Amino acid sequence: MSDSPQPYRVLARKYRSRSFSELIGQDAMVQTLGNAIRRGRLAHAFLMTGVRGVGKTSTARLIAKALNCIGPDGQGGPTIDPCGVCEPCVAIAEGRHIDVVEMDAASHTGVDDVREIIEAVRYAAVSARYKIYIIDEVHMLSKNAFNALLKTLEEPPAHVKFLFATTEVNKVPVTVLSRCQRFDLRRIPADLLANHFANICDKEGVTAETDALALIAQAAEGSARDGLSILDQAIAHAEMGGDALLVTASQVRDMLGLSDRGSTRRLLGLLLEGDTGALLTAVRDQYGLGVEPLALMRGLLELTHAVTLVKAGRDIASPGQSAEEREAIAEWASQLGFAPLHRLWQLLLKGHDEVASAVLPIESCEMALLRVMHAATMPDPGELARMLREGVPAGLPTPQGGEQARLPSEPSAALPRTMQDLVALVDRSKPSLANHLNDCAALVSLNPPEVAVRLTHDWPQGDFKRDLAQALNSAVPGMKWTVRLEESGGGATLQQQEQAEKAAARAEILETPVVKAAMAAFPDAELDDKLEQWSA
Structure with missing residues (x-):
C-alpha cells in the first residue's frame, strides 16, 4: 500500500522563520538578543509587541530554541544561531518539547490557568536548560490573572523564562510591562517583503512579475503572514505560463479588486x-x-x-x-x-x-x-475673510486645480501704506512685536508685500524678520510678505517722532508770553505734562 501524499501546507506555515537570520525586518531586536546571549545578560521575561504577522510568536519560539540549544555535539550553550538539529531544537520546532509550554491567552484568560503556571515553575526543567512559557495574546488575560502572575514574574526561579506576545500592548498592565524586556517588532517594509516573496516563488517554482509582488507587498501592510496568504491565493489564481505558473500584476489587481x-x-x-x-x-x-x-x-x-x-x-x-x-x-x-x-x-x-x-x-x-x-471651487476660510474685508463678491470661478484666483478688487484698501498702518496690522496678532516695531524700527521702504526697516535695538524674543513676516502673513491672508533689515536709512522711529513732536510742543508753550512771565516770576516752576497734553 503506497504512502498517502503529504497534506498541503500554506506558505505562511511552510516558510515560518526557523532562525534569526530568516527573520526579516527586525535587525535591531536580533542584535540586542544576540548581545544579551553572548554576554550572559538574559532577562527573565520578554515581551514582543507589534501588528499581526510580523513575527512575534516565531520570535518567541526562536528565543526558546536559542536558550535551549545544545548543538550537534550536545555540548553547546545558549546561542543566537541555534543549530536546528539537536533534540531540543527539533522538539521545540515541532511543538512537542515538554519544557516549552505555549498557551493562548485568548482561550485561557482566567486566574486558574495562571495558577497552574505558578505551581509548575517551582519544579526544574525535565530535559532542557530552561523551562519556558510562551503566552500568546497576553493582553487577553483577566485582571485577576495578571495580578496572580505579578510576583512570580518579578522573581521567577533561575531555570524559568517567560515569553509574551501581544498585538495590543496598551492593554497590558504597566506593572507587567515594567517586569519585562520589551521588543517592538516593526512593520516590514514593502521592498523587503517583495524580495522575500520573490525568494519563496523561486523555491515554489512559480514565476511572478515584479509589479505583482510589489502589489502583494503593499496589500500586506507590513505583515509577512498577510502577504504570504495573499501570495498563496495569487498562485492558486495564476495560469500556466510555459512550464511554470505565472503570477501577473493584472491578475493580482483583479483578485484584490484594486484599480490599476x-x-x-x-x-x-x-x-x-x-x-x-x-x-x-x-x-x-x-x-x-x-x-x-x-x-x-x-x-x-x-x-x-x-x-x-x-x-x-x-x-x-x-x-x-x-x-x-x-x-x-x-x-x-x-x-x-x-x-x-x-x-x-x-x-x-x-x-x-x-x-x-x-x-x-x-x-x-x-x-x-x-x-x-x-x-475645490470654493474659497478657503482665509480667502473668504479677505473677500469680505475687501468687499469682493464670492462665488467667482477659480483656476484649474483648486487654487484661488487673484480676484479684481481694491487690495490696497486693506494693505498698509504707512508705518502707523504697519504697526496697527501687526498689533492684531502680536502686540509685543507691534510695540517693538513702534519703538525700535525705522521704516526704510514699504511696497506690499515687501517691507524694509532699520532696527535701533535688537528684537529680544526671536528672529525679527521671521516673526514680522509671520504676523503680516497672518494679518493679510493670501499674501506672502518679505521683510528686509537695512543698516541705514529710514529716519526716525515712531517713538522718536512722537518724542520730537512732544519736545516741539513743549518749546512752543514755553515761548508764549504768559508762560515766559510765569517762569520768570517763579524760577523753580516746571511745565506740567498735562498742560502739554492740553495744548496738543
Whole structure:
C-alpha cells in the first residue's frame, strides 16, 4: 500500500522563520538578543509587541530554541544561531518539547490557568536548560490573572523564562510591562517583503512579475503572514505560463479588486479638471471591471499623499513606480499648493469613511467625488475673510486645480501704506512685536508685500524678520510678505517722532508770553505734562 501524499501546507506555515537570520525586518531586536546571549545578560521575561504577522510568536519560539540549544555535539550553550538539529531544537520546532509550554491567552484568560503556571515553575526543567512559557495574546488575560502572575514574574526561579506576545500592548498592565524586556517588532517594509516573496516563488517554482509582488507587498501592510496568504491565493489564481505558473500584476489587481495606477491617475486628473461627466463615466467603468469603491477611494488617497510628499521635497520613488506615474506626480506637485492638497486629502478621507459604512457604496463614492470636485471651487476660510474685508463678491470661478484666483478688487484698501498702518496690522496678532516695531524700527521702504526697516535695538524674543513676516502673513491672508533689515536709512522711529513732536510742543508753550512771565516770576516752576497734553 503506497504512502498517502503529504497534506498541503500554506506558505505562511511552510516558510515560518526557523532562525534569526530568516527573520526579516527586525535587525535591531536580533542584535540586542544576540548581545544579551553572548554576554550572559538574559532577562527573565520578554515581551514582543507589534501588528499581526510580523513575527512575534516565531520570535518567541526562536528565543526558546536559542536558550535551549545544545548543538550537534550536545555540548553547546545558549546561542543566537541555534543549530536546528539537536533534540531540543527539533522538539521545540515541532511543538512537542515538554519544557516549552505555549498557551493562548485568548482561550485561557482566567486566574486558574495562571495558577497552574505558578505551581509548575517551582519544579526544574525535565530535559532542557530552561523551562519556558510562551503566552500568546497576553493582553487577553483577566485582571485577576495578571495580578496572580505579578510576583512570580518579578522573581521567577533561575531555570524559568517567560515569553509574551501581544498585538495590543496598551492593554497590558504597566506593572507587567515594567517586569519585562520589551521588543517592538516593526512593520516590514514593502521592498523587503517583495524580495522575500520573490525568494519563496523561486523555491515554489512559480514565476511572478515584479509589479505583482510589489502589489502583494503593499496589500500586506507590513505583515509577512498577510502577504504570504495573499501570495498563496495569487498562485492558486495564476495560469500556466510555459512550464511554470505565472503570477501577473493584472491578475493580482483583479483578485484584490484594486484599480490599476494608471486608472487612478486618470481619475485624479478628471477630478482636478472638474470634468463631471467624464469623472462619473470613469468611476462606473472601474466599478464594472470589479474595482471596489473603497479601493478606488483608497487609491486616490494614496496618490494625493504621494503628490503632497513630493511637494514637500521627499523622494518617494519605488521599484514598482512607472516613469509616467513619477512624471504625473511631479507635475501635480508643481502646480498645486499645500492648501488645496490638504483640502483634497480631507475631503477624500471623509468620502472614504462614508463609502466604508455606506449601504450603497458606489453611489456614495460618486457623491463623495462630486463633493470633492465642487468644493475645490470654493474659497478657503482665509480667502473668504479677505473677500469680505475687501468687499469682493464670492462665488467667482477659480483656476484649474483648486487654487484661488487673484480676484479684481481694491487690495490696497486693506494693505498698509504707512508705518502707523504697519504697526496697527501687526498689533492684531502680536502686540509685543507691534510695540517693538513702534519703538525700535525705522521704516526704510514699504511696497506690499515687501517691507524694509532699520532696527535701533535688537528684537529680544526671536528672529525679527521671521516673526514680522509671520504676523503680516497672518494679518493679510493670501499674501506672502518679505521683510528686509537695512543698516541705514529710514529716519526716525515712531517713538522718536512722537518724542520730537512732544519736545516741539513743549518749546512752543514755553515761548508764549504768559508762560515766559510765569517762569520768570517763579524760577523753580516746571511745565506740567498735562498742560502739554492740553495744548496738543
